Amino acid sequence: MEENKDSYSAAMLVVGNEILSGRTQDTNTTWIAVQLVGMGVILRQARVVQDIEADIVQAVNELRKTVDYVFVTGGIGPTHDDITAESIARAFGVALELNPEAYDRLVKHYGRKMAMIPAGARLIDNPVSGAPGFQIGNVFVMAGVPRIMHAMFDDVKTRLHQGKPVLSNTITCSLPESLVAEPLADIQSRYPAVSIGSYPHFRAGLLGLSLVVRGSDPEPVSQATKDVIDMVARLGGKPNAVSLQTY
Amino acid sequence: MEENKDSYSAAMLVVGNEILSGRTQDTNTTWIAVQLVGMGVILRQARVVQDIEADIVQAVNELRKTVDYVFVTGGIGPTHDDITAESIARAFGVALELNPEAYDRLVKHYGRKMAMIPAGARLIDNPVSGAPGFQIGNVFVMAGVPRIMHAMFDDVKTRLHQGKPVLSNTITCSLPESLVAEPLADIQSRYPAVSIGSYPHFRAGLLGLSLVVRGSDPEPVSQATKDVIDMVARLGGKPNAVSLQTY
Numbered sequence: 001m002e003e004n005k006d007s008y009s010a011a012m013l014v015v016g017n018e019i020l021s022g023r024t025q026d027t028n029t030t031w032i033a034v035q036l037v038g039m040g041v042i043l044r045q046a047r048v049v050q051d052i053e054a055d056i057v058q059a060v061n062e063l064r065k066t067v068d069y070v071f072v073t074g075g076i077g078p079t080h081d082d083i084t085a086e087s088i089a090r091a092f093g094v095a096l097e098l099n100p101e102a103y104d105r106l107v108k109h110y111g112r113k114m115a116m117i118p119a120g121a122r123l124i125d126n127p128v129s130g131a132p133g134f135q136i137g138n139v140f141v142m143a144g145v146p147r148i149m150h151a152m153f154d155d156v157k158t159r160l161h162q163g164k165p166v167l168s169n170t171i172t173c174s175l176p177e178s179l180v181a182e183p184l185a186d187i188q189s190r191y192p193a194v195s196i197g198s199y200p201h202f203r204a205g206l207l208g209l210s211l212v213v214r215g216s217d218p219e220p221v222s223q224a225t226k227d228v229i230d231m232v233a234r235l236g237g238k239p240n241a242v243s244l245q246t247y
Numbered sequence: 248m249e250e251n252k253d254s255y256s257a258a259m260l261v262v263g264n265e266i267l268s269g270r271t272q273d274t275n276t277t278w279i280a281v282q283l284v285g286m287g288v289i290l291r292q293a294r295v296v297q298d299i300e301a302d303i304v305q306a307v308n309e310l311r312k313t314v315d316y317v318f319v320t321g322g323i324g325p326t327h328d329d330i331t332a333e334s335i336a337r338a339f340g341v342a343l344e345l346n347p348e349a350y351d352r353l354v355k356h357y358g359r360k361m362a363m364i365p366a367g368a369r370l371i372d373n374p375v376s377g378a379p380g381f382q383i384g385n386v387f388v389m390a391g392v393p394r395i396m397h398a399m400f401d402d403v404k405t406r407l408h409q410g411k412p413v414l415s416n417t418i419t420c421s422l423p424e425s426l427v428a429e430p431l432a433d434i435q436s437r438y439p440a441v442s443i444g445s446y447p448h449f450r451a452g453l454l455g456l457s458l459v460v461r462g463s464d465p466e467p468v469s470q471a472t473k474d475v476i477d478m479v480a481r482l483g484g485k486p487n488a489v490s491l492q493t494y
Contacts, residue, residue, distance in 0.1 A: 018446055020290040021413070022280030023459065026273075029295070033269030043267040045302070046295040048276070051444075055292070078425045079445035080432035113428065129454070147449050166268070178325045181360065185327035197298075198326035199265055202394050207376070212270065 006216060007163035010036055011063040012046040015056055015074035015084050016144055019048050028073045028149055035153060040163025040216065041069065051075060056087035064091075064139055069160060074144030076133060078113045084141060085134070089118035092136055099123065102132050125155040135159065164216035169225040171211045173237035183231045184211065191224040193217050253463060254410035257283055258310040259293040262303055262321040262331050263391055266295050275320045275396055282400060287410025287463065288316065298322060303334035311338075311386055316407060321391030323380060325360045331388060332381070336365035339383055346370065349379050372402040382406065411463040416472040418458045420484035430478045431458065438471040440464050 012032060018024040026048060033043045044067055049055040056075075063070045075084030089096040099117035106115050114131045117123070124133035124142060128151045133142040135156070142152040177200050188196045194215035201208055211228050215221045225241070232239035259279060265271040273295060280290045291314055296302040303322075310317045322331030336343040346364035353362050361378045364370070371380035371389060375398045380389040382403070389399040424447050435443045441462035448455055458475050462468045472488065479486035 017442065017444055017461075018459070019277075020280055020293065021284055021415070021461065022277050022290075023415075024446070025277045030266075030269050030272045033267055037268055043269075044297060046267065048293040050291060077445065077447065078428040080428070080435050081442075081444050114425075145447055145449065168268070168270075178361075181325040181327070188327050195264065195328075197264055197328050198324065199271070200324065200392055202392065212265070214264075214268065 003161060005161070005163055006040070007166075008041045008069065008161055009044045009067040010041050010069040010071060011044055011067045013056075013059050013063060013070060013072045014046070014048040014144075015051060015072060015087075016048070017051050017081070019074075020050055027146055028144070031146065031150065032071055032073075032153065035157065037166045039157065039160065040165050041160060042166070051081050051083055053083055053087045053090060056084060057091040060088060060091040060139060064137065068138060070139045071156075072139060072141045073149050076114070076131070076141060076143055078131075082113075085116055085118065088136060088139060088141060092118060092120075092139075094119040094136075099134075102134075105130055105132060124152050127151050127154075166214055166216050167218060167221050168212055168214040169221060169228075170242040171213075171225065171228050171232060172208060172240045172242070173211070173232045174206065174208050175232060175235055175237040176207075177209055179235055180209070180211070180231065183235070184228070187224055187227045187231065190227075191215075191220050193220045194224045196224065196228070250408060252408070252410055253287070254413075255288045255316065255408055256291045256314040257288050257316040257318060258291055258314045260303075260306050260310060260317060260319045261293070261295040261391075262298060262319060262334075263295070264298050264328070266321075267297055274393055275391070278393065278397065279318055279400065282404065284413045286404065286407065287412050288407060289413070298328050298330055300330055300334045300337060303331060304338040307335060307338040307386060311384065315385060317386045318403075319386060319388045320396050323361070323378070323388060323390055325378075329360075332363055332365065335368075335383060335386060335388060339365060339367075339386075341366040341383075346381075349381075352377055352379060371399050374398050374401075413461055413463050414465060414468050415459055415461040416468060416475075417489040418460075418472065418475050418479060419455060419487045419489070420458070420479045421453065421455050422479060422482055422484040423454075424456055426482055427456070427458070427478065430482070431475070434471055434474045434478065437474075438462075438467050440467045441471045443471065443475070 019026045029046045075082045103115040121134040121136040128148045142149045197212045199210045213225045229239045266273045276293045350362040368381040368383040375395045389396045444459040446457045460472045476486045
């Protein structure tokens with residue numbers, strides 16, 4: 001991987017039938033996205049796949065070739081439906097083998113299955129429940145339980161290159177999106193270094209609008225933000241600006 | 248598509264930088280998943296992509312060939328960052344054209360952009376804010392705002408084949424996952440028609456375990472559930488069973 005880039009790219013792969021059945025709301029993607037934005041790592045894509053080896057293999061192999069980092073959550077427990085480790089080994093064409101270090105950490109509390117790690121992988125610390133995740137190449141495999149995943153990410157983030165943090169300003173108003181469409185496109189065209197998004201939403205039954213200016217250079221982000229605020233005011237909206245944040 | 252199947256397959260494609268930046272938590276995937284489970288339609292995969300035409304085109308074209316239905320949410324508004332309609336047209340190799348019916352519905356409130364629909368597409372009703380979604384082939388394109396998407400799905404679901412609803416029972420306990428791993432795998436092997444999942448979770452600071460038995464045939468689902476309850480009790484856990492539901 002090229003070092004000292006302004007930004008790095010990432011993809012998220014969530015493994016688990018429980019997400020796709022609607023039983024569990026995935027929150028890992030959003031949580032990791034927020035961590036990455038502040039580190040100048042851009043999440044380019046997220047996927048959720050079932051606990052099916054062929055599906056995991058295909059997704060991992062597609063994603064790891066197109067982004068700098070792939071974060072995988074879920075499917076590393078001791079039960080029969082936890083097949084992420086063997087699937088990742090298959091994706092990389094390496095053996096799944098008993099990792100002595102993982103075995104030492106696990107032997108008292110868990111079965112042998114959780115110490116089976118793809119050959120050549122490096123463990124990821126799990127200070128919450130002991131059973132480690134692992135890194136192989138640019139793929140980081142963590143637990144699906146959010147509290148455990150968050151703790152593992154403390155170890156993961158020390159291994160990542162960082163780019164320039166992405167800054168963003170949010171301007172909220174209650175103008176209809178159709179009214180701002182043209183002048184907003186005009187502002188966007190004048191600031192190629194920023195990305196301007198328009199997000200309608202319902203709050204308390206009313207349709208509101210968030211205009212979000214994002215970029216890693218503070219100067220154009222500030223200038224485009226000022227232009228958006230002026231535009232909203234000119235159209236008779238009451239712009240409510242949220243100050244610069246990494247988000 | 249083959250009709251009268253026991254189950255149909257689906258994929259979800261969420262379009263939007265706001266999800267991948269961590270700004271907005273996607274809830275559309277979970278919501279649609281829950282609707283589908285009751286209709287015998289299995290969500291096999293979900294993807295989130297940025298507002299980039301090439302990314303949308305690639306995802307739509309990969310997904311629509313592998314599942315019966317693709318549900319797309321987001322990116323159909325009037326602003327410059329809404330590029331879903333043109334991307335879907337590109338994916339299908341058809342023109343994006345002014346749809347007279349959409350134009351009639353929209354001309355008073357929105358710009359012309361929201362009436363530009365891929366040639367040959369059929370509109371999807373939007374009783375909340377007027378601007379329609381559209382269906383082309385097996386791809387259903389809806390708004391990203393959850394309240395609007397939910398209303399559009401009322402129209403979409405009348406167009407779907409239904410299979411047998413998926414039933415599930417959840418047994419919760421506080422046994423460690425490693426203890427149930429072997430007997431659970433044994434139960435799974437005896438009931439190939441059901442899918443048994445094991446999901447640890449933290450609640451009130453305690454690690455708990457949900458064992459979920461799913462399938463579309465009531466008989467093996469009930470029998471496997473009974474076996475799981477007996478197994479948990481035999482291991483000294485206090486099984487707390489949640490009755491049969493579609494979920």
